[in-house]
Amino acid sequence: MHIILLHNRDHDLLEDDPGREAREDVVRVAESLAHALSRDGVVAEPLAIEGDRLDFVEALRFLQPDLVVNLCESLAADSRGEMAVPCLLDALGLPYTGSSALSLGLALHKPKAKDVLRAHGVSTPASFVVRKREDALAVDLPWPLIVKPAREDASVGMDFDSVVTERSALVRACESVLRTFHQPALVEQFIPGREVYVPLLGNSPRQALPLTEIHFGRAFDDRPNIVSYRAKWEAESPEYRDSPTGPCRLDAVQEARCIQTALEAFAALDCQDYGRVDLRVSPEGVPYVIDINPNCDLHPGAGFAKAAQAAGMDYAALASRIVEVALERAHGNPHTRKKGPGTARRVDPANRNLLAGGAGLRHRAG
Known part of the structure; x- marks a missing residue:
């Protein structure tokens, strides 16, 4: 079996990148998974998307791997590019691990994700979207509040000042998000606990x-108990340690x-x-x-x-299980099935991706 571990390598693309550590971590994940999967007849090799170049599409078209492990979290150091990768893999007819473009796009667009959750009756903190400074003056939610970029993940843009208890601090936190990330700020009711x-x-x-x-731990005494960017990525910081x-x-x-x-x-x-x-x-x-x-x-x-x-x-078993789950979803069969014409297929599960095709059509779309 031939597996490609597709990942972004764009952590050094921007001179001032507030999410540099998170983007750099993806390279290490690809290397770890390649090592874990390369056994028992499996060839697993990383393939990097360099900056905003799309030549990886032709590389995948040529390689025709049995599966793409999709580790991409951004394109050209922009998190919004994450959802473009599954679209391209679908167009190539290649099965891949993880969620579709729609799901990734919704999850990254936090206000839209919250709308969907509320529509399904799932509990999520009350919120307000701030698109300009004046919007922060109109927020009418119970204090304390937490302010975060509306379209980032991995704790990007989060620090102790993100939790606010009065209007002037709220305005400053929203202005910081608007200025630094050039996107709306999501203001949520902060849930202690x-x-x-x-x-x-x-x-x-x-x-x-x-x-x-x-x-x-102690670094959070008399401070908001939140996983800030430092707590998540800066290993030398007290927040990370505690x-x-x-x-x-x-x-x-x-x-x-x-x-x-x-x-x-x-x-x-x-x-x-x-x-x-x-x-x-x-x-x-x-x-x-x-x-x-x-x-x-x-x-x-x-x-x-x-x-x-x-x-x-263990890690090798987890990596193998993720591969199995993706292939079973893509094919409607366990990946260890017998191949060839006339081979019986298992009944498709209810959540099977209907774009997945058979021989001569869309080749194992994910």
């Missing part, structure tokens, strides 16, 4: 891996409620294969969806891999 992550794997049925939680991810211990009823909320959120955005739903659990025990990560970080040291490890799945 625990930050719980629900890792999800599979399609039909979808499995919740062991839940994890951020354990906030916000480890660890097992989440909830009673059975509360855990089931968190898992159900995460499953409903993932399904509402029509996400596929694997991902993570981030929750804030209020002191009253209500789980609120604060973020949906359809193609979450697969670094061996990241939370998703740690959750898989807690479920008895």
